Amino acid sequence: MKDFSKRGLDDIEKRKVWRLWRSGQALSEIGLTVDRLAGSIFGVLKLKGGISPMQRKRRASFLTLQERESISRGLASDVSIRGIAKLILKSPSTLSREINRNGGPVKYRAIAADTNALKQALRPKEYKLRNAIPISKLVEVKLLDDWSPEQISGWQKRTYIASPEMQVSHETIYKALFVPSREVFDREAIAHLRSKRKLRHGKRSTKKGVYKGIIDAKTIHQRPSQIEGRTTLGHWEGDLVSGCGNSHIVTLVDRIRPG
Numbered sequence: 001m002k003d004f005s006k007r008g009l010d011d012i013e014k015r016k017v018w019r020l021w022r023s024g025q026a027l028s029e030i031g032l033t034v035d036r037l038a039g040s041i042f043g044v045l046k047l048k049g050g051i052s053p054m055q056r057k058r059r060a061s062f063l064t065l066q067e068r069e070s071i072s073r074g075l076a077s078d079v080s081i082r083g084i085a086k087l088i089l090k091s092p093s094t095l096s097r098e099i100n101r102n103g104g105p106v107k108y109r110a111i112a113a114d115t116n117a118l119k120q121a122l123r124p125k126e127y128k129l130r131n132a133i134p135i136s137k138l139v140e141v142k143l144l145d146d147w148s149p150e151q152i153s154g155w156q157k158r159t160y161i162a163s164p165e166m167q168v169s170h171e172t173i174y175k176a177l178f179v180p181s182r183e184v185f186d187r188e189a190i191a192h193l194r195s196k197r198k199l200r201h202g203k204r205s206t207k208k209g210v211y212k213g214i215i216d217a218k219t220i221h222q223r224p225s226q227i228e229g230r231t232t233l234g235h236w237e238g239d240l241v242s243g244c245g246n247s248h249i250v251t252l253v254d255r256i257r258p259g
Contacts, residue, residue: 009034009044017044018052042199049178050199062117063090063098068110071095075105128168129176129184135166136184139173143189149173174200230257 009017013034020030027038027045034041058064063071067088074084081099085092099105102113129136142152149170160166176184177193178200195201227235235255242248 009036009040014044015055017041021045021050022052045199047180049175049180050197050201051175051179062121063094063114065110065114068098068113071098071113072108072110075099075108128172129182135168136176138166139168139176140185140189143173143177143185143192146192146194148194149177227255230255232256 016034017030020033025033027041030041031038067090070088071084074087079087081095082092085095098113099108102108102116129139138156139152142155143149147155152173153168153170156167176182177190190198226232233254233256237253237255239251240248241251
């Protein structure tokens with residue numbers, strides 16, 4: 001039996017969850033794959049609104065941690081910058097700038113320099129839809145009027161041909177709706193989407209072939225013929241009536257004919 005009591009997913013498991021989500025698998029299927037409840041998978045996806053985060057990658061021209069370790073060891077051994085540059089196949093000017101912006105030859109540390117480089121490489125692009133700007137107000141009006149993001153994007157491109165600042169892609173609208181950190185539109189706007197989903201689903205997401213009923217179920221037409229005679233005990237019929245406030249009534253009746 002799978003252990004569903006574990007809490008939290010590590011980075012490798014989270015990447016696997018996002019990969020399965022992009023492939024179109026349901027929450028329950030992903031949960032079985034990573035040994036977690038579907039609710040836990042939903043919590044991971046909800047943080048990004050169901051929109052898969054981009055994985056950061058280093059550019060080929062960037063110094064790696066191993067190269068920075070070589071720089072640190074070379075400085076500790078009094079090797080010249082040109083000597084270190086020749087060793088790791090980088091230009092001396094690149095190493096000089098690297099060392100100077102990370103404390104100089106005496107204070108240079110590889111891990112600290114690598115961490116600092118990753119922080120400096122971040123270029124957070126401000127999303128186009130923000131509160132209290134004309135384009136966000138226009139999009140919100142259209143959403144509340146039951147327009148889909150695709151319709152809004154297409155209409156803007158035709159209406160504001162000469163004004164790129166008044167145009168936005170449908171994916172940008174979806175991100176503004178589903179990513180919790182954006183909070184551009186009123187929550188009521190999501191209720192006007194036709195899908196009524198709480199997460200952004202990818203193009204490959206489909207329920208085709210996913211059966212959620214009773215496994216190996218048989219229809220009433222397949223029941224034995226002697227049941228129709230209603231002369232023997234043990235052939236039960238059940239019915240479920242659901243009411244308001246999560247109330248339910250189940251009735252069970254034996255099919256045997258009285259008397």
